[in-house]
Amino acid sequence: MTKWCTLILGGLLVCTGAFAQEKQITFSPFSHDLDNNDNFSPDGKWLCYDTRETVGGGIENSQSVNMVNIETGKEIILWKAPESIIGPKGSETGPAPGIGAVSFNHAKAEVVFIHGPMLEDVPARGPYDFPNRTGGRVEINKPGVRHWVDMRDIATDRDTTPGAHRGGTHRHEYSYNGNRIGFTYNDFLQKEYDRTVGYMEPHPDAPEGYSHYFAIMVPVVPIGTSKPGELEKAWGDSWVGRDGRMRAFIGRVRNADGETYDQSLFVADVPVGVDITTADAGSATRFPTPPKGITVRRLTTTWAGPIARGSLDGKHIAFYGKDANDKMQVFIIPSDGSSEAVQATSFPEGADLGVRWHPSGNSVVCLSNNRVAAVCVKQGSPLFGKHVFLTDQDGPARIKPVLSWDGKTLAYNKQVPTTIADGSIVKNYAGADYMQIFTLPIPDENGDGIADGIGQ
Ligand SMILES: [Ca+2]
Numbered sequence: 103m104t105k106w107c108t109l110i111l112g113g114l115l116v117c118t119g120a121f122a123q124e125k126q127i128t129f130s131p132f133s134h135d136l137d138n139n140d141n142f143s144p145d146g147k148w149l150c151y152d153t154r155e156t157v158g159g160g161i162e163n164s165q166s167v168n169m170v171n172i173e174t175g176k177e178i179i180l181w182k183a184p185e186s187i188i189g190p191k192g193s194e195t196g197p198a199p200g201i202g203a204v205s206f207n208h209a210k211a212e213v214v215f216i217h218g219p220m221l222e223d224v225p226a227r228g229p230y231d232f233p234n235r236t237g238g239r240v241e242i243n244k245p246g247v248r249h250w251v252d253m254r255d256i257a258t259d260r261d262t263t264p265g266a267h268r269g270g271t272h273r274h275e276y277s278y279n280g281n282r283i284g285f286t287y288n289d290f291l292q293k294e295y296d297r298t299v300g301y302m303e304p305h306p307d308a309p310e311g312y313s314h315y316f317a318i319m320v321p322v323v324p325i326g327t328s329k330p331g332e333l334e335k336a337w338g339d340s341w342v343g344r345d346g347r348m349r350a351f352i353g354r355v356r357n358a359d360g361e362t363y364d365q366s367l368f369v370a371d372v373p374v375g376v377d378i379t380t381a382d383a384g385s386a387t388r389f390p391t392p393p394k395g396i397t398v399r400r401l402t403t404t405w406a407g408p409i410a411r412g413s414l415d416g417k418h419i420a421f422y423g424k425d426a427n428d429k430m431q432v433f434i435i436p437s438d439g440s441s442e443a444v445q446a447t448s449f450p451e452g453a454d455l456g457v458r459w460h461p462s463g464n465s466v467v468c469l470s471n472n473r474v475a476a477v478c479v480k481q482g483s484p485l486f487g488k489h490v491f492l493t494d495q496d497g498p499a500r501i502k503p504v505l506s507w508d509g510k511t512l513a514y515n516k517q518v519p520t521t522i523a524d525g526s527i528v529k530n531y532a533g534a535d536y537m538q539i540f541t542l543p544i545p546d547e548n549g550d551g552i553a554d555g556i557g558q
Pocket residue numbers: 546547548549550551552553554
């Protein structure tokens with residue numbers, strides 16, 4: 103790779119590669135938020151996103167989930183609620199419904215996303231809130247036809263409907279084979295419990311009108327009541343491997359002293375044959391329990407967070423830990439716990455959120471100091487832990503990176519000036535630039551999943 107070195111003020115010699123040109127994909131006057139999810143369609147031609155931060159803050163004011171063709175720039179609204187209430191979270195009447203955090207199913211032409219209460223349900227359910235949202239699903243060939251994924255049932259005079267939940271599911275993520283959806287969960291009936299991790303499956307016994315049967319995956323105890331080794335909170339979860347058998351997560355766990363806590367990396371094992379209907383859906387006084395056959399393993403004993411990501415081959419988990427200088431870096435650990443975690447990045451400014459695996463399992467992409475980096479994490483390679491920056495560090499923050507399933511294209515968000523037909527620049531509800539989507543080819547001439555320039 104050609105390298106250019108520039109003498110800048112202060113006498114530092116800065117060497118940068120010849121970066122591939124980043125390409126702006128969206129230009130329309132609203133926000134396009136990738137949310138660092140499974141945003142690429144299986145064929146790599148489309149990116150799904152939500153429109154939060156257009157008319158109000160957060161997912162609660164996102165009015166639609168859309169997709170854009172990365173070659174033509176054509177944008178399609180997949181689902182938009184007929185009516186919305188816009189405003190800050192916390193009022194009695196709104197906001198609602200709140201639609202966002204969308205992900206593609208790799209195995210079927212559909213997307214899944216967070217859906218808060220429809221306006222007609224707000225008087226009974228209340229407005230959008232963490233424990234007041236479920237999954238919506240749209241087939242991409244039938245935009246505007248929304249299916250409900252999971253049932254919410256908050257009755258207190260009887261047991262919760264089997265296969266339903268009593269709160270909120272979010273960060274829905276299909277397993278690669280499409281058989282399961284993992285998610286983070288907040289209970290509404292028993293708020294003494296913190297969030298935990300669950301999964302759902304299409305099932306003939308799923309509640310009527312809903313496609314999936316719900317269960318929690320990770321047992322937790324009420325906040326402040328844990329004994330040593332018990333979990334009070336599970337989050338930051340992601341599938342490891344292709345078939346939904348392992349889910350990595352960050353757990354808040356009570357230490358041996360019975361008083362302090364750790365926050366570490368865990369894995370839940372969910373064998374393919376687990377019968378999800380053996381889960382207890384709970385009641386107003388009984389917290390849901392996982393189906394029989396799920397086990398939870400602790401993988402690390404030092405700080406980990408706020409998210410873990412599993413490799414597609416199921417062999418490794420990438421997560422954030424702290425380096426010797428207390429900076430957040432990306433670490434890699436075998437998913438079977440056969441050896442200790444190894445620090446993969448050593449960025450002076452630390453690694454920022456958004457780590458994603460290359461499908462080869464040989465590298466990850468992450469952010470540091472407003473640059474996107476590709477980092478070799480191939481086991482046994484002399485390049486392990488070495489990186490190449492794919493972008494410079496100029497301009498608005500690059501955030502929420504995602505990789506296509508063939509590993510050839512990177513996409514991410516930047517807030518940039520948006521111009522409309524009369525030449526004027528338009529801003530969002532808060533006077534800020536709209537979020538737009540950019541792509542960048544991953545330079546990898548020999549196709550081994552290790553970006554050109556690493557180690558040079
Ligand atoms: Ca290569």
